[in-house]
Amino acid sequence: MGRVRVRYLGYLAEYAGGREVEVEVGESGARLIEVVRLPPDVSPDDLVFLVNGRPAKPGDRVRPGDTVSVMPHISGGAPAPSYIPVAAPARATA
Amino acid sequence: MKGWHGRLLWVDLTRGEARSVEYPKEWALNFMGGRGLAARILWEHMPAGADPLGPDNLLIFAVGPLTGLPLPSSGKLVVAAKSPLTGGYGDGNIGSMAAVHLRRAGFDAIVVRGRAEKPSMLVVRDQKADILPAEHLWGLDTWAAERRLREDYGRNAGVLLIGPAGERLVRFATVISQEGRSGGRPGMGAVMGSKRLKAVVIVGTGDFNLHDQREVAKLGSAAYRDVKRSKGYSFWMRQGTMMTVDWAQENSVLPAYNFREGVFEGFKGIDGYRMEELKVTQRGCPNCNMTCGNVVRDAEGELSELDYENVAMLGSNIGLDDLAKVAVLNRLADMYGLDTISLGGTLAFAAEASEEGLIDERIEWGDFDRFRDLIREVALRETELGNLLAEGTRRAAEKLGGDSIRYAMQVKGLEVSAYDCHAAPGMALAYATSPIGAHHKDAWVISWEVATDRFSYGPEKARRVIELQRVRGGLFESFVTCRFPWVELGLDLDYYIKLLRAATGVEYTWDDLYALADRVYALVRALWIRELGGWDRSLDMPPARWFREPISKGPLAGSRLDIEKFRGLLDAYYELRGWDERGVPRRSTLEKLGLGFTVETLDRLVGLTP
Ligand code: SF4
Numbered sequence: 257m258g259r260v261r262v263r264y265l266g267y268l269a270e271y272a273g274g275r276e277v278e279v280e281v282g283e284s285g286a287r288l289i290e291v292v293r294l295p296p297d298v299s300p301d302d303l304v305f306l307v308n309g310r311p312a313k314p315g316d317r318v319r320p321g322d323t324v325s326v327m328p329h330i331s332g333g334a335p336a337p338s339y340i341p342v343a344a345p346a347r348a349t350a
Numbered sequence: 351m352k353g354w355h356g357r358l359l360w361v362d363l364t365r366g367e368a369r370s371v372e373y374p375k376e377w378a379l380n381f382m383g384g385r386g387l388a389a390r391i392l393w394e395h396m397p398a399g400a401d402p403l404g405p406d407n408l409l410i411f412a413v414g415p416l417t418g419l420p421l422p423s424s425g426k427l428v429v430a431a432k433s434p435l436t437g438g439y440g441d442g443n444i445g446s447m448a449a450v451h452l453r454r455a456g457f458d459a460i461v462v463r464g465r466a467e468k469p470s471m472l473v474v475r476d477q478k479a480d481i482l483p484a485e486h487l488w489g490l491d492t493w494a495a496e497r498r499l500r501e502d503y504g505r506n507a508g509v510l511l512i513g514p515a516g517e518r519l520v521r522f523a524t525v526i527s528q529e530g531r532s533g534g535r536p537g538m539g540a541v542m543g544s545k546r547l548k549a550v551v552i553v554g555t556g557d558f559n560l561h562d563q564r565e566v567a568k569l570g571s572a573a574y575r576d577v578k579r580s581k582g583y584s585f586w587m588r589q590g591t592m593m594t595v596d597w598a599q600e601n602s603v604l605p606a607y608n609f610r611e612g613v614f615e616g617f618k619g620i621d622g623y624r625m626e627e628l629k630v631t632q633r634g635c636p637n638c639n640m641t642c643g644n645v646v647r648d649a650e651g652e653l654s655e656l657d658y659e660n661v662a663m664l665g666s667n668i669g670l671d672d673l674a675k676v677a678v679l680n681r682l683a684d685m686y687g688l689d690t691i692s693l694g695g696t697l698a699f700a701a702e703a704s705e706e707g708l709i710d711e712r713i714e715w716g717d718f719d720r721f722r723d724l725i726r727e728v729a730l731r732e733t734e735l736g737n738l739l740a741e742g743t744r745r746a747a748e749k750l751g752g753d754s755i756r757y758a759m760q761v762k763g764l765e766v767s768a769y770d771c772h773a774a775p776g777m778a779l780a781y782a783t784s785p786i787g788a789h790h791k792d793a794w795v796i797s798w799e800v801a802t803d804r805f806s807y808g809p810e811k812a813r814r815v816i817e818l819q820r821v822r823g824g825l826f827e828s829f830v831t832c833r834f835p836w837v838e839l840g841l842d843l844d845y846y847i848k849l850l851r852a853a854t855g856v857e858y859t860w861d862d863l864y865a866l867a868d869r870v871y872a873l874v875r876a877l878w879i880r881e882l883g884g885w886d887r888s889l890d891m892p893p894a895r896w897f898r899e900p901i902s903k904g905p906l907a908g909s910r911l912d913i914e915k916f917r918g919l920l921d922a923y924y925e926l927r928g929w930d931e932r933g934v935p936r937r938s939t940l941e942k943l944g945l946g947f948t949v950e951t952l953d954r955l956v957g958l959t960p
Contacts (some may be wrong), residue, residue, distance in 0.1 A: 265600065266593050267585035275623075298581065304801045306600060309905025311804050325600045328582060329797040 257282060258320020260291050265327035268303075271295045285319035287334060292326050303328060352561035353415040353854030354378040358391070359457045359479055361472060363545050364405055364464030368472070368479035368686055370457070378458070379856065380944060383414025384830035385823070386870040387459055387879060387911055388430035392439070393948065395461070398880050402434035402537070403519055403544040405465040406460035411452065411510065411550065412459035414830040415853045418450035418637065419558060421570035422577050422841065423832035425449050425636025425769045429510070429563060433536035434544075435521040435692070435742050436763035436787045438878040443791075443827060444525060444533025445635025448508025454554025462545060470513075471549040473503070475558055484548040489514060491685040492526040494548065511549035512539045513687025515729040520740040522692035522765070526684060530643060530655030531635065535689045536764050536786050561855030569852060573835070573845045574639050580839040583640065587632070589622035589641030591658040591838075596621050598662065598769065601800050602906040603777070604665045605770045607715060608698035609759045609895060613904035616671025620661050635832060640839060648677035655679060659790075662768035663694025668701060669715030679721060686729035691789075692742060695765030698730070699743045700735070702757040708750050711735055746865050759893045761788035769796050771892060771922050772901045773804060773909035776811035777894040779919055783815065785823060785874040788892070792823030794837065807915040812923040824867020869943040871927070872935045876948040879934060885956055887933045930959035 260279050264272040272293045279291045288305060300314040306325040307318055318324055351742050356375060361368040373391075381390045388410040400406035410430045418424055427449035433440025452460065455476050462472070466481070469488035473480045487495045492513040500677055502859035509527055516523035516539030523539030524532045532561055560566055577583065585593065595617060598604035602612035618624065625644055633655060634641025648654045654677035665676040683690045697713075704713040705844070727736025738746050743758035759766045764787020771778035790796075793815045802810075821843065826833040829850070835841040851857055879885045892911070900910040924931060928939030937958040940949055952958055 263600070265596050266589075267582045270585060295581065304601070304797070309600065311600065311800060327597055327600065329801060 260286070260318050260320065261323045262292055263323065263325045265325065268294070268326060268328060279343045281318070281320060283320065285317050287314070288318050288324060289314040291318060291324060294326075351375055351378065352559055353459050353856070354383070357455050357457050359469060359474065361458045361460060361462045361479065361481070362464045363462060363466040363470060363481065363547065366481055368481060370477060373458075375922075380866060381456040381870060381873075382828040382866060383417070384412050384428035384443070385430065385827035385874075386866065387414070387828070388412045388428055388441060389439065389870060389873045391459065391461060391809065391875060392430070393431065394878060396432065398951070399883070400432060402437065402541060405463065405545070407432050407463070407541055407544070409462040409538070409541050409545060409547070410459055411448070412830070413453050414828050416829040416831045416846070416849055418453040419560075419570060419853065420637065421566070421831070421845075421849055421851070422573050422835040423635060423638040423640065425638065426830050426832050427452060428827060428830050429525050429534040430540045431538055431541040432881060433538075433763075433786070434519070434540050435537040436449055438762060438787075438881055439874045440534070440536030440538060440784075440786055441442045441827070442524065442534035442536070442538060443830065444510070445528055445531045445638070445832065446508055446527035447506060448510045448527060448550065449830070450554050450636050451508035451552035451557055454556050455552055456554065456556050460550065462547060465544065466546040469546050469548050471551065474545065474550070474552045474554070487548045488517060492687050493529050493685050496527075496529060499549060499551055499722050503553060508552040508554075509549060512547075513685060513729070515686040515688045516543035517548075518729070518731045518740070520688060520729060520731065521745070522689040522696070522758070524686050524689045526687050528633070530633065530645075530684050532687075532689065533685060535691060535789060539687050558853075560732055560853050562852045565852035566849060569845060569849050572850075574609070577640055577835050577839050577841055578693070580841070582689060582839055586640055586642070586838060588626060588913070589699055590644050592622035592625045592644055592656060592661065595656040595661060602901070602904045603769045603771070603774060603796060603800075605662055605768050606731060607669055608667060608702045608757060609766065609770050609893070610899065610901070611903050612772055612901050612906065614666035614671070617666060619671035620665040620673045620676055625656060628674060629678070638832065640834060642834065646673070646677050648681055649674035650678050652678075652681055654678065654681035655684070659768045660690035661695070663691050664697070666719060667694050667768070667827060670718060670721070671716065675718045678718075678853060679725060682725045682729075683730050686725065688725070688729055691767045692765040693725065693728070695759050696739045696743055696746070699757050699759070700739055702927045703750065703754055706753070706757070708752055708754050721954055724824065735819060752877065756895060759895065761892060762889055764788050766893065771896050772911065773906045774799055775805075775807050775911055775916055775919060778896060778911055778916065779811060779861045779923060780815050780818070782890045782892045782920065783819070783923060785871060793818035794822070805911070807919045809919075809922040809926075812919055812926055815923065816926055819871065820864050820867035824870050825863055828866070828870060849931055865943065868927070869945060872940060872943050873948065875933070875935055876940070876945065876952055877927070879955060880951055883955060885932055885934050887920065887931070890933050892916075932956070934958065936960065
């Protein structure tokens with residue numbers, strides 16, 4: 257057994273009940289997504305995950321001693337309407 | 351025509367006259383307002399090659415069809431001109447009651463040319479405009495001057511003004527409003543100073559001339575409700591953009607010591623939680639229900655309004671870890687009328703130049719007292735060093751010579767804003783291709799980038815930068831409203847197209863709007879080429895430091911950008927935009943976008959690719 261430290265940034269800290277929480281995991285560790293506590297209406301796709309400061313994915317393995325950071329997209333994360341080819345025709349004046 | 355007034359207030363300070371003029375309807379439909387309209391006016395009415403600080407430059411204050419309406423965060427205007435810092439197109443947005451009043455006064459923009467003989471101000475009351483003496487205000491800081499103006503014109507008047515830095519033509523002087531709102535990073539305040547225009551006061555009482563006012567009101571109130579219900583709302587109201595300090599530190603993008611590092615050991619002293627301890631109130635722009643101006647009491651007992659950019663640039667980037675002191679520097683910048691981002695980049699440049707022995711003076715990282723004095727020296731051009739730094743980092747480096755250009759963290763002459771890019775090629779591309787120089791406003795791609803494949807140089811990054819540039823830099827800057835309801839709290843973008851249809855009666859589609867955004871981008875690029883008299887893709891390269899000097903601290907120690915791969919990314923960007931390998935829009939692109947009027951000039955200057 258050992259501990260993983262989980263840091264919550266932004267509004268996620270309000271939900272998780274603190275900016276930093278320690279979670280017990282077995283020697284073989286756990287999947288990242290299993291050690292974080294997220295609001296029910298938040299999809300992991302809308303969040304950024306790091307393990308020990310390096311980019312990580314929700315399915316990655318974390319082990320005792322690791323630090324996980326989880327944070328919302330800040331600024332500019334929301335999707336824009338679908339992509340269209342650049343340089344579309346000029347608009348005929350309305 | 352509904353949704354626009356179709357009129358500009360044309361002010362000639364040399365002649366001392368102001369008159370209302372109509373402009374072509376086609377400009378409104380195809381360039382919309384704000385940045386798009388300003389770029390179109392500059393192309394048409396500013397003589398090519400004008401001296402940015404001379405009478406021929408045009409200083410433009412422009413609103414758009416959504417400005418000032420009862421919808422989230424709509425109290426913004428764009429201030430634009432040829433930039434004295436970069437020599438190319440420059441603009442910025444500013445939250446101010448002046449935006450709402452300008453629309454109510456019945457104008458889509460104010461265009462100022464010429465130069466007054468004596469310090470002057472422009473006072474607009476609906477359709478009546480007067481150029482009045484302002485000698486009693488010249489020399490006053492922006493707070494004192496604005497308070498005097500409010501005594502004369504009322505608490506709710508719209509006021510835009512410059513401080514002593516703009517008067518002295520500091521090349522990164524901004525336009526200020528409401529004691530802390532600042533706009534026009536590439537020296538728009540210096541352009542105003544060069545015209546001896548201390549202030550613009552606007553009181554408008556007319557209506558907005560809308561197609562369907564009830565629909566606008568209905569959509570607007572639903573949008574306000576959605577903003578308030580968003581998940582991040584309560585935390586945003588606590589910290590606003592200040593939460594980005596922690597975020598940037600975690601992701602190794604918090605600039606430290608002139609962008610030598612992406613983490614700062616003292617970040618806890620300047621982060622959003624520290625700000626909450628010092629916070630006394632919250633301010634914002636008009637019509638905003640997610641106000642983000644966090645006002646703190648600074649180390650000298652005065653009020654100072656903070657956001658992430660100014661805290662990172664005047665904090666970690668100059669090695670200062672005490673938020674109350676950072677707040678002093680920020681307040682001074684606002685009072686003198688200086689851009690906090692370029693100021694932070696310039697002070698860091700000075701500290702590094704001092705460390706490397708390129709200047710005689712000792713300037714230590716984190717030395718609050720020295721930086722405090724230096725801000726005054728820059729704003730007033732008081733000392734030799736202050737005068738040098740008032741020119742911005744690129745010119746300062748050219749004058750100092752030697753290796754000093756290494757320490758000038760800028761693109762096209764505009765200092766980089768607060769994201770270190772040693773390990774963020776997409777964000778580096780956003781800075782490299784921003785239409786005003788290294789600013790994050792157009793494509794804040796870093797959040798997406800760290801969540802996807804951070805170290806990739808794949809074409810998806812170029813594509814994403816363009817998507818963001820379209821929405822943020824192309825549309826929000828032309829609507830003109832604040833982008834934060836969308837970018838920070840996820841307000842559905844469809845609101846904006848519906849609001850636009852309701853306001854104007856024009857059945858815009860997303861394809862139309864994206865084409866409009868691309869048109870504005872290509873026109874701004876055309877202006878750059880015309881004003882510089884040519885183009886070279888080295889102008890679209892990020893600072894060399896990010897390629898040559900890896901970061902040494904934090905989990906990403908050793909990271910730096912790969913120059914060959916970055917060139918490939920830039921190629922992909924040009925290709926997607928329909929620009930050639932030099933970064934010049936192709937003739938076919940210009941024609942498709944309805945910019946045929948630029949073809950002859952550009953072809954003569956650089957020879958267009960078909
Ligand atoms: S979110 Fe902030 S910057 Fe945007 S309008 Fe509101 S107060 Fe102004």
